[in-house]
Amino acid sequence: xxxxxxxxxxxxxxxxxxxxxxKFEITGNSCPMEPFEFFxxxxxxxxxxxxxxxxxxxxxxxxxxxxxxSSKFILKILDLLEEIQNKG
Numbered sequence: 001x002x003x004x005x006x007x008x009x010x011x012x013x014x015x016x017x018x019x020x021x022x023k024f025e026i027t028g029n030s031c032p033m034e035p036f037e038f039f040x041x042x043x044x045x046x047x048x049x050x051x052x053x054x055x056x057x058x059x060x061x062x063x064x065x066x067x068x069x070s071s072k073f074i075l076k077i078l079d080l081l082e083e084i085q086n087k088g
Contacts, residue, residue: 039073
């Protein structure tokens, strides 16, 4: 899988999704003007990851602030992670 990396910028969080190193994190503030455009590639990455996850998945969510639209996408990400856990 390809590394997904996005620098924190203004009201967009920093995102690091690296299956090779096992680092999965979203940090900073999350108030994107277009939340679907920002979070859709991240959701797609996790959907692909869920097909062949690592034995141990550790996801760090360290947000200082997030708006309502971000919370909906964060919940979808957490749901995907829960599905991975439930698969064993």
